[in-house]
Each structure stands twice: as C-alpha cells, then as structure tokens.
Amino acid sequence: MRNGDDRFGQGRAEPGRRTQTLLPPGGDGRPAALRGGLHIVSGRVVVEAELDTGSVARRLRREVAEVYGYPSEIHVLASGGLRKSSHYIVRVVKDGEALARQTGLLDVRGRPVRGLPPHVVSASVCCAVAAWRGAFMAHGSLTEPGRSCALEITCPGPESALALVGAARRIGVTAKYREVRGVDRVVVKDGDAIAALLTRIGAHSSVLAWEERRVRREVRATANRLANFDDANLRRSARAAVAAAARVTRALEILADDAPNHLTSAGQLRLEHRQASLEELGALADPPLTKDAIAGRIRRLLALADKRARDLGIPDTEAAVTPDMMVV
CATH class of the missing domain: 3.10.28.10 (Homing endonucleases)
Structure with a gap:
C-alpha cells in the first residue's frame, strides 16, 4: 500500500x-x-x-x-x-x-x-x-x-x-x-x-482495509493447514474461528474504550487464541470461566457493539464477516 x-x-x-x-x-x-x-x-x-x-x-x-x-x-x-x-x-x-x-x-x-x-x-x-x-x-x-x-x-x-x-x-x-x-x-x-497506530492517527479506512487483508491471509493459512484433512467438523470450526475473530475485532473498534472490562477481556482472549475451543478459552481466563460463561461474555460484547452500530448508523459486527473469509 x-x-x-x-x-x-x-x-x-x-x-x-x-x-x-x-x-x-x-x-x-x-x-x-x-x-x-x-x-x-x-x-x-x-x-x-x-x-x-x-x-x-x-x-x-x-x-x-x-x-x-x-x-x-x-x-x-x-x-x-x-x-x-x-x-x-x-x-x-x-x-x-x-x-x-x-x-x-x-x-x-x-x-x-x-x-x-x-x-x-x-x-x-x-x-x-x-x-x-x-x-x-x-x-x-x-x-x-x-x-x-x-x-x-x-x-x-x-x-x-x-x-x-x-x-x-x-x-x-x-x-x-x-x-x-x-x-x-x-x-x-x-x-x-x-x-493500533493507524487507529490512533485517524487512518480508519487504512485500518479496515489492512485488517480485512490480514484476516483473509489468516483464512488462506488456515486453508493450507486443512488441505491434508477431510474433516468437515474441523473445517466448520476454522470458519467459525475466522468469523468470530472478525466480529470481535469489529466490536472492539466500535466500542473502543466504552466496553466493560470483563467483556473486553473475553474478546481479547478470543483474538489471542483464535483456534481455541470455548472450553479452552474459559480455562485461559483469569479467574477461569466455564465455556458457557466465556461464550456469554463474547455474545454480550457482540450484542452491545451491534446496538451501538445501529444507533450510530455504521456497519455492525456481522459486516466484518465477508464471503471471501469463508472460502476455506
């Protein structure tokens, strides 16, 4: 660029x-x-x-x-x-x-x-x-x-x-x-x-374009790892992980510093451990959480961001998931 x-x-x-x-x-x-x-x-x-x-x-x-x-x-x-x-x-x-x-x-x-x-x-x-x-x-x-x-x-x-x-x-x-x-x-x-730096200097279009390419590259990398497997469940999990990471990234951008700390922490865990299951993610939390608890926090983070997006008239978290990301 x-x-x-x-x-x-x-x-x-x-x-x-x-x-x-x-x-x-x-x-x-x-x-x-x-x-x-x-x-x-x-x-x-x-x-x-x-x-x-x-x-x-x-x-x-x-x-x-x-x-x-x-x-x-x-x-x-x-x-x-x-x-x-x-x-x-x-x-x-x-x-x-x-x-x-x-x-x-x-x-x-x-x-x-x-x-x-x-x-x-x-x-x-x-x-x-x-x-x-x-x-x-x-x-x-x-x-x-x-x-x-x-x-x-x-x-x-x-x-x-x-x-x-x-x-x-x-x-x-x-x-x-x-x-x-x-x-x-x-x-x-x-x-x-x-x-983070692009966001701070106000280059918002650059951030969105770069993050989209970044996620797309991760999708391709995931696809390469799956090339030698014929496991439909593994493929579905990979798609879900990419979609979840894209939605959480967008949610944190929308809410910025307004998101509650416990929801932000759950979202950051998902971004840091994109391939982890909900049970594994809960175990990584401090203090540890059940898989239902960590799933609920991520769900509330996305819902809160989507409501804020509707109020502001901007793309919500679903908009961050593009068809190209799901090509695995």
Missing part, C-alpha cells in the same frame, strides 16, 4: 485538534519526513514538501492556509524516467521563513533544527499522535499483512527517526529505528501495533 492512497483514507485522516495538524514530524531542514526541504531563493527562505498524491498535497496546502494563514502553491512533477508516478510539490515562498520558524524548522537564530523541534518532543500524547499522522501521510508505507508485514516511515536523518521512535513509545506502540542502505527508517512490525 502506498502512502496517501485514497482507497485507504490517509488523505482523510482526521486530526485531534486543528492546532496539531501541522506539527512537523521531521527536521534537518526538511518538513516532516518529506522529500523537499528549506531552500534559499533570491535571498528568501522557501519551504517545499514533495508528496506522492494530490489529496495529501491539497490537504497540506489547506492546513497551511487555515492554521498559519500563509498562501502556498502546488506544482506537479509528471512521471517519467526513474519517477514511476506524478509527484506534487507544495511550496511556500513569500512567507517561507515565518512558516519555518513557527513550525520549528528554524531556531531563533535562523538555523535549521535537526530532528523534531523541542516543543513537539516534550508535548502531549496528542502531539505525538499528530507527529506520526503527518509522518505517515508524508512518507509512510504499509506492506501487505503476513510474516513480513510492516508500517515504515522514511526519515531525513537519524535524529528525526529516533524522535519518532520516542513519540511512538508515548503512544504505547513499539517502533524501531533502522538504517537501510543509507536511509533512516522507523519500522513497526507487530500486526496489532500497526492496527
């Missing part, structure tokens, strides 16, 4: 507060993790950001105008040569120096800041989320779910990368810094951590 792909909604990710929208997730003279940077043109500081998609470029231009009040231009670099697709440059010329100072790209002496600006590094968790949102929209990528699944940010330097690692830690997500072929990268490898 490419960053900014409209199918996955990065260009429409909603920020927590307007003032957090343009927190710069990079430094080293380059806003965010963007290609582009700070340039001197005819004695003026010009801020440039090169982006992969028009939707993200238009959003950046709009936010610069609404948050800081500065006009900007969008220039299109047509595909050709080594460039496989068109790129978009957002350029602030007239007020470039003022924007660079306000966003922390330049310090009080007019020198480029390396890494994240101090006021972002020491800010609230909301600002850490905003920094990751900007970095992902600007220069993030998301690989297919699987053994090597990863969410990756390419950064302009090690200072920016390490600052993003720290910001992820404050959000509750484990990220690692790596230098690969001279390029500084921040990588999140765990599937659950990727889903």
Whole structure:
C-alpha cells in the first residue's frame, strides 16, 4: 500500500485538534519526513514538501492556509524516467521563513533544527499522535499483512527517526529505528501495533482495509493447514474461528474504550487464541470461566457493539464477516 492512497483514507485522516495538524514530524531542514526541504531563493527562505498524491498535497496546502494563514502553491512533477508516478510539490515562498520558524524548522537564530523541534518532543500524547499522522501521510508505507508485514516511515536523518521512535513509545506502540542502505527508517512490525497506530492517527479506512487483508491471509493459512484433512467438523470450526475473530475485532473498534472490562477481556482472549475451543478459552481466563460463561461474555460484547452500530448508523459486527473469509 502506498502512502496517501485514497482507497485507504490517509488523505482523510482526521486530526485531534486543528492546532496539531501541522506539527512537523521531521527536521534537518526538511518538513516532516518529506522529500523537499528549506531552500534559499533570491535571498528568501522557501519551504517545499514533495508528496506522492494530490489529496495529501491539497490537504497540506489547506492546513497551511487555515492554521498559519500563509498562501502556498502546488506544482506537479509528471512521471517519467526513474519517477514511476506524478509527484506534487507544495511550496511556500513569500512567507517561507515565518512558516519555518513557527513550525520549528528554524531556531531563533535562523538555523535549521535537526530532528523534531523541542516543543513537539516534550508535548502531549496528542502531539505525538499528530507527529506520526503527518509522518505517515508524508512518507509512510504499509506492506501487505503476513510474516513480513510492516508500517515504515522514511526519515531525513537519524535524529528525526529516533524522535519518532520516542513519540511512538508515548503512544504505547513499539517502533524501531533502522538504517537501510543509507536511509533512516522507523519500522513497526507487530500486526496489532500497526492496527493500533493507524487507529490512533485517524487512518480508519487504512485500518479496515489492512485488517480485512490480514484476516483473509489468516483464512488462506488456515486453508493450507486443512488441505491434508477431510474433516468437515474441523473445517466448520476454522470458519467459525475466522468469523468470530472478525466480529470481535469489529466490536472492539466500535466500542473502543466504552466496553466493560470483563467483556473486553473475553474478546481479547478470543483474538489471542483464535483456534481455541470455548472450553479452552474459559480455562485461559483469569479467574477461569466455564465455556458457557466465556461464550456469554463474547455474545454480550457482540450484542452491545451491534446496538451501538445501529444507533450510530455504521456497519455492525456481522459486516466484518465477508464471503471471501469463508472460502476455506
């Protein structure tokens, strides 16, 4: 998945507060993790950001105008040569120096800041989320779910990368810094951590699409395990496990922090032990539960989420179970 792909909604990710929208997730003279940077043109500081998609470029231009009040231009670099697709440059010329100072790209002496600006590094968790949102929209990528699944940010330097690692830690997500072929990268490898981070930064369409592919891959893996068996009951159990996991995942997304703890715990157990029977699941609970008790809690979790979905007019837990998932 490419960053900014409209199918996955990065260009429409909603920020927590307007003032957090343009927190710069990079430094080293380059806003965010963007290609582009700070340039001197005819004695003026010009801020440039090169982006992969028009939707993200238009959003950046709009936010610069609404948050800081500065006009900007969008220039299109047509595909050709080594460039496989068109790129978009957002350029602030007239007020470039003022924007660079306000966003922390330049310090009080007019020198480029390396890494994240101090006021972002020491800010609230909301600002850490905003920094990751900007970095992902600007220069993030998301690989297919699987053994090597990863969410990756390419950064302009090690200072920016390490600052993003720290910001992820404050959000509750484990990220690692790596230098690969001279390029500084921040990588999140765990599937659950990727889903949690995408949810926090507001990339809801990305989460749904990625989770659907993740579940589909699990279905295929289950199918491969069943290829050497001719046991109808085992196949039905596999389908039920996939459907239950998909519905519980959707229920926890709908309810978020509003679900009762004992129901959330039951749902998490089902996700952590997808192939376990209800009796085995009950034995894993703390304290242990009967299979009827654990089944009842999962049933109430789904019912509560479905009621909330009806009230909000959004897809319920049944909608998470697609026909493709049942192809075993």
